[in-house]
Amino acid sequence: MYSARSNPIATYKKPTRNSKRRLIKNLLRRSTTSSDIPSTSISKKPSTLKHGSEHSLTGISSRSSSYKKDKNNKHKKESSSKHKNKKKILKHDDGPISLAVLTEDGIQIKSRKPKSYEYEDYANILLSSARTSMSSSRTSFTGTRSSDAESYMETASTLSCVTCLSDSVSALSVDTSATNHTSSLYTTNSNLAGSGGNIKHKHHYASVNGQIPTNSVIPYSMILNAKYIDLQNLNINNKNANTVISDSNHHFVEITFGKPRRQDVVPKSLTLLIENPDKNRLNDIVEEILQRSYKNSKRQRRILVIINPYGGKGNAKKIFMRKSKKLLMASGFKFDIQYTKYRGHAIDIAQNININKYDTIACASGDGIPHEVINGLYRRLDRVDAFNKLAITQIPCGSGNAMSVSCHWTNNPSYATLFLIKSIETRCDIMCMSQPSYKDNIPKLSFLSQTYGIIAESDINTEFIRWLGPSRFELGVAFNIFQRKKYPCDLYVKYFTKSKNELKLHYLNEKSHQRKYTNNALRDDDDCDEDTDKEIITEDIDNYITDDLFKVKYPLDEGVPDDWELVDPALTNNLGIFYTGKMPYVAADTKFFPAALPSDGVMDIVLTDSRTPFTRMIPILLALDKGSHVLQPEVIHSKIYAYRLVPRQEEDDPANNNNNSNNADKCKDKDSIEDYLDYNDVEEDDYNIAKDSGLLSIDGEKYPLETLQVEVIPKLCKFLLRDGQFVDTEFGSM
Numbered sequence: 032m033y034s035a036r037s038n039p040i041a042t043y044k045k046p047t048r049n050s051k052r053r054l055i056k057n058l059l060r061r062s063t064t065s066s067d068i069p070s071t072s073i074s075k076k077p078s079t080l081k082h083g084s085e086h087s088l089t090g091i092s093s094r095s096s097s098y099k100k101d102k103n104n105k106h107k108k109e110s111s112s113k114h115k116n117k118k119k120i121l122k123h124d125d126g127p128i129s130l131a132v133l134t135e136d137g138i139q140i141k142s143r144k145p146k147s148y149e150y151e152d153y154a155n156i157l158l159s160s161a162r163t164s165m166s167s168s169r170t171s172f173t174g175t176r177s178s179d180a181e182s183y184m185e186t187a188s189t190l191s192c193v194t195c196l197s198d199s200v201s202a203l204s205v206d207t208s209a210t211n212h213t214s215s216l217y218t219t220n221s222n223l224a225g226s227g228g229n230i231k232h233k234h235h236y237a238s239v240n241g242q243i244p245t246n247s248v249i250p251y252s253m254i255l256n257a258k259y260i261d262l263q264n265l266n267i268n269n270k271n272a273n274t275v276i277s278d279s280n281h282h283f284v285e286i287t288f289g290k291p292r293r294q295d296v297v298p299k300s301l302t303l304l305i306e307n308p309d310k311n312r313l314n315d316i317v318e319e320i321l322q323r324s325y326k327n328s329k330r331q332r333r334i335l336v337i338i339n340p341y342g343g344k345g346n347a348k349k350i351f352m353r354k355s356k357k358l359l360m361a362s363g364f365k366f367d368i369q370y371t372k373y374r375g376h377a378i379d380i381a382q383n384i385n386i387n388k389y390d391t392i393a394c395a396s397g398d399g400i401p402h403e404v405i406n407g408l409y410r411r412l413d414r415v416d417a418f419n420k421l422a423i424t425q426i427p428c429g430s431g432n433a434m435s436v437s438c439h440w441t442n443n444p445s446y447a448t449l450f451l452i453k454s455i456e457t458r459c460d461i462m463c464m465s466q467p468s469y470k471d472n473i474p475k476l477s478f479l480s481q482t483y484g485i486i487a488e489s490d491i492n493t494e495f496i497r498w499l500g501p502s503r504f505e506l507g508v509a510f511n512i513f514q515r516k517k518y519p520c521d522l523y524v525k526y527f528t529k530s531k532n533e534l535k536l537h538y539l540n541e542k543s544h545q546r547k548y549t550n551n552a553l554r555d556d557d558d559c560d561e562d563t564d565k566e567i568i569t570e571d572i573d574n575y576i577t578d579d580l581f582k583v584k585y586p587l588d589e590g591v592p593d594d595w596e597l598v599d600p601a602l603t604n605n606l607g608i609f610y611t612g613k614m615p616y617v618a619a620d621t622k623f624f625p626a627a628l629p630s631d632g633v634m635d636i637v638l639t640d641s642r643t644p645f646t647r648m649i650p651i652l653l654a655l656d657k658g659s660h661v662l663q664p665e666v667i668h669s670k671i672y673a674y675r676l677v678p679r680q681e682e683d684d685p686a687n688n689n690n691n692s693n694n695a696d697k698c699k700d701k702d703s704i705e706d707y708l709d710y711n712d713v714e715e716d717d718y719n720i721a722k723d724s725g726l727l728s729i730d731g732e733k734y735p736l737e738t739l740q741v742e743v744i745p746k747l748c749k750f751l752l753r754d755g756q757f758v759d760t761e762f763g764s765m
């Protein structure tokens with residue numbers, strides 16, 4: 032009857048509520064043939080409940096196919112083949128709700144023999160959960176050829192979590208535009224507030240009870256939530272059931288976890304009877320699971336999600352709703368949603384946000400919205416509190432998702448959400464910028480990059496082909512290099528490491544320090560020696576910033592400090608690429624700053640000469656995805672504390688170029704920064720003027736072409752980093 036051969040997807044018909052009940056009754060009746068079921072319970076009830084992981088692997092899907100066959104009573108051939116399958120299925124004595132134990136890495140599913148009274152209990156559970164679980168039957172074999180379900184069953188139990196649940200994500204190559212959806216899986220009843228109220232999400236997730244093979248381990252890193260199941264609330268009167276519930280060594284627990292499904296991860300729930308082998312050690316098994324699942328990461332964040340409905344190809348809202356929302360809800364996170372209504376709206380949102388209400392701002396957008404959010408917070412009078420309270424993160428929904436690729440190690444929105452949920456708040460450096468035209472000389476902040484020359488033009492001047500997605504950028508770069516465009520400027524730099532050797536050494540040192548700290552932080556408290564404790568406490572104090580941090584060390588109007596070096600004019604007169612950055616990826620496939628580190632107090636600078644032969648530029652550009660372009664002799668790569676860039680119009684007299692203020696004034700008249708930041712009032716003409724005169728692109732946003740001075744503010748901003756680190760660029764082994 033439990034045909035694994037039959038195709039549950041092909042035969043599936045959405046059951047009605049009555050039919051679900053009939054189905055469950057039928058299943059219970061059929062199950063009376065099981066030799067495992069005591070006669071007392073057989074006659075009345077039981078059970079779908081036979082047999083463990085394998086049996087239950089057919090789980091809901093096979094139930095739905097049986098359902099149809101019962102109804103039609105037609106397919107004799109299939110019945111006989113099902114009969115064979117049933118024998119196979121019955122070879123284990125596992126119960127309907129799998130037994131599980133906590134291991135170092137996750138929750139391991141064990142096989143077990145069910146107790147008689149559980150059949151009744153489980154029948155009730157099934158009835159109560161049928162509304163949601165039946166509706167999911169259609170998709171419960173996703174990822175498996177349903178016609179091969181039997182072979183899947185046979186092999187699955189021998190496989191560990193590695194196949195179905197492991198955290199094996201190499202999602203960097205996953206296209207964000209993928210729009211496979213799972214919404215039919217869920218019954219949600221959420222009161223989402225753009226309204227600002229507290230949100231109560233009542234939701235059920237497709238149950239995978241019966242689909243997880245014995246010996247699978249659900250890694251803690253995938254577990255989103257856990258809660259006790261009170262069988263008494265499910266109208267179970269059997270006193271034997273009470274015995275189990277009150278047994279301190281066993282607990283019925285529903286866990287919700289992220290399950291890989293096609294290229295995404297979706298929330299699923301699973302009811303387990305969790306065995307506590309050492310009742311003296313674990314008092315509260317749910318708390319224990321949650322602690323292990325959220326080690327070093329914050330539980331129950333309160334998030335303001337800012338969605339740019341025009342981000343990327345204009346489907347940021349759809350991406351968030353389909354890929355992220357349910358994961359956040361499943362984790363018990365509370366969130367409000369706010370849509371940006373005009374250019375620069377995210378600045379206003381961040382400037383006015385009630386910082387007591389949230390601990391996180393998640394930008395469902397490209398990199399433009401985090402840039403605006405950081406600047407909005409910076410404009411607040413209580414900015415110290417704001418930067419102490421709020422962490423900023425991205426759910427990749429734009430065309431440039433460098434923050435997500437660098438911080439969550441993926442540009443896949445569902446995985447990014449999972450890693451956001453499990454991430455570690457990490458203080459990261461920010462770059463503080465000054466330009467002559469900034470209103471009241473208040474600096475602006477940049478978290479990602481500043482670029483002038485080829486890359487800037489390729490980023491900004493390809494806005495009109497936004498519909499092309501990320502490839503618009505590569506197209507622009509190739510076009511400009513082919514044209515051999517040069518971008519003359521003067522450049523003053525305060526170096527930290529000038530040579531590539533020094534830079535590498537610094538990187539390796541920082542990495543080993545970071546590893547040491549992470550290991551210490553991850554170590555269990557009881558393993559910590561005194562020194563380690565001290566280190567962690569110091570880091571905690573470091574986690575709070577004070578107003579001193581906002582003081583600009585090198586004010587623009589004080590001229591170039593003596594210890595800054597002028598970069599060779601032979602190069603800067605013919606500049607091809609000028610690029611400075613603080614995150615390793617500037618786009619999904621562009622590892623432009625492979626040596627970037629979150630909080631080493633310096634930024635990376637990359638320069639090229641436009642006279643570099645085209646034949647040499649091609650391998651450099653082709654190495655951008657691996658990040659090995661910085662190793663090419665034609666590429667200058669250093670770590671710097673600060674710089675001043677003075678762009679020159681080609682027609683300018685180079686002799687006058689040291690006169691920075693003249694240059695700046697000229698630009699000031701032409702391109703006011705407020706034209707760019709107060710997007711409401713922006714005139715189309717101003718954009719065209721800037722386009723014609725070359726460009727500065729900051730975090731992917733257009734800025735006026737005038738003198739730009741930048742310094743690093745160490746550890747200003749809290750970002751959510753997976754494992755507390757940027758994605759591994761493998762720069763250390765290059």
Ligand SMILES: Nc1ncnc2c1ncn2[C@@H]1O[C@H](COP(=O)(O)OP(=O)(O)OP(=O)(O)O)[C@@H](O)[C@H]1O
Pocket residue numbers: 339340341342343344371372373374375376377395396397398399400403428429430431432710730731732
């Ligand atoms: N409702 C809106 N109307 C017009 N522009 C908007 C709106 N909301 C946000 N913006 C602007 O869109 C710009 C880009 O935003 P975002 O980074 O989210 O998208 P993107 O497509 O990924 O762009 P990027 O290429 O910079 O990554 C920002 O400058 C922002 O101010």
